[in-house]
Amino acid sequence: MNQLTHPIGARRETLAGEVRSEIERRILAGEIQSGEKLNELALANSMHVSRGTVREAIRSLIDSGLIVTIANRGAFVRRLTVEEIRNLYDLRGAIFAMACAATARHMARTPDEELMSALDRNLTDMRAAFAGDDRPAYYELNIAFHDMLLRGAQNPKAKGVYDGLVKEMHLFRRRGLSVAMNIARSISEHEAIVEAVRQGDAAAARLAALCHIEAGLERFVRTLADDRALDTNVTAAGSPVDGARNDPLAAPAGGSVGRGDADAP
Amino acid sequence: MNQLTHPIGARRETLAGEVRSEIERRILAGEIQSGEKLNELALANSMHVSRGTVREAIRSLIDSGLIVTIANRGAFVRRLTVEEIRNLYDLRGAIFAMACAATARHMARTPDEELMSALDRNLTDMRAAFAGDDRPAYYELNIAFHDMLLRGAQNPKAKGVYDGLVKEMHLFRRRGLSVAMNIARSISEHEAIVEAVRQGDAAAARLAALCHIEAGLERFVRTLADDRALDTNVTAAGSPVDGARNDPLAAPAGGSVGRGDADAP
DNA sequence: CGAATGCATTTTGTCAACAATTAACATTTG
């Protein structure tokens, strides 16, 4: 009953919330690029909304890590360094491993046949996608796989943080980087995780997840290294990503809990 | 140069930022209690600031998990259930374990004598605090210990999330609950972590951290159980914390990334 | 010719007022 979300012209959530979602969408879709400045007035006009509402939306987006603000200068779409993306990788992996352990723990107490069969189905589909060389399908299934385990952990906060990290990592668009990953091995790693979960063995699940994460990171770093080799000049250990340095945002620290330190660039 | 933060009447960060800090402080200090409603006008008057500024500060606090908002109803200080605090515990532990592993990894590559000696000093002081039965000192040292390892991981984002979790967990003030923990064992667990870090053994550091976390969780649960036994009625598996149920906020889910689901209570 | 200074424009920070929604209370009605 009353399942309609937008009856006629009325809105269900607040206007600022919708604006927030729209800004987030534009950033993740790449319509607003990394490093770009968010002009409050321009955004307000483009959405036919007052500037204050846009401002409120921007403020609520700061903690997500997608944008960074400098006092009296404005808000900018965050630009990630290679080091930061690596840190995000680590963090995401830690949460995933915890989630796998928690899911296994729950499975031991109260078996969830539905989840197990969903995981099995995912594995089957994934093998099929691999056999048919269907990259998009694999990509979707991979996301679904991690999502299922995060839900299985029954830890909404962890899932929220995890999803936030995934969004944040989307900011890092380096050319393709779409991965030349070893899908076969990735699938077998998934299988190990599922098996541990099925057994209800939390420690084994965590270990399997850690292996998966570590291997994934290694693949990522290798891809990055290959990409780096294509660059013009390969300085020994210099940060290889910043092309133009005409903007004053080097992503001031974590920017998560405290509001962005408005110190000098 | 220019190290003064508040020269005379001028402010360094934005007003909304100061208001945010003040609201956060009041919540963490317990001046605004769990479940309490945040009245925008009242807060604005108490800080001699406009309502819009308070509103902006509140919005920037939503993602921290300290408050929850319901559309057209207002913002409330989050009230944690036992299950949620357990989830936060899990998440915090996962991040801590990752941080220990990362610190060890860094230590293997580029030894940080300063950090190692600081850790050793912390252990020494902790043993002294234990011997002298100085609880407050132990408490501080314990926080400093975890803080050092989080910094050692050189992962600002992880530290930000971790610190946020710690703040969030402060919302859970159950009577004393100040812990009747086994300090001696906790210290020996710390020693194991430090040793693994010194060796630069990431896997061992992670394992030691996980053991520490797991033991800590167990201690916490036991304290909780003891506490629960003191309650009037001990229903089998009912949520034991909610005394009065006259408020419409059962802490709507994670409330982290998406803005608070404004659904029915 | 280049650097520094001053002015105008743009953009952000803050505020106060208006509109819309909710909660509480009084009233009516069965």
Add this chain to the structure above:
DNA sequence: CAAATGTTAATTGTTGACAAAATGCATTCG
């Protein structure tokens, strides 16, 4: 008397306006 309904007060959502700061550009001075 209880449930439903209408009314009023309080609070939130949104907007536009004003003040302060920063950027860009032209001008001036060395």
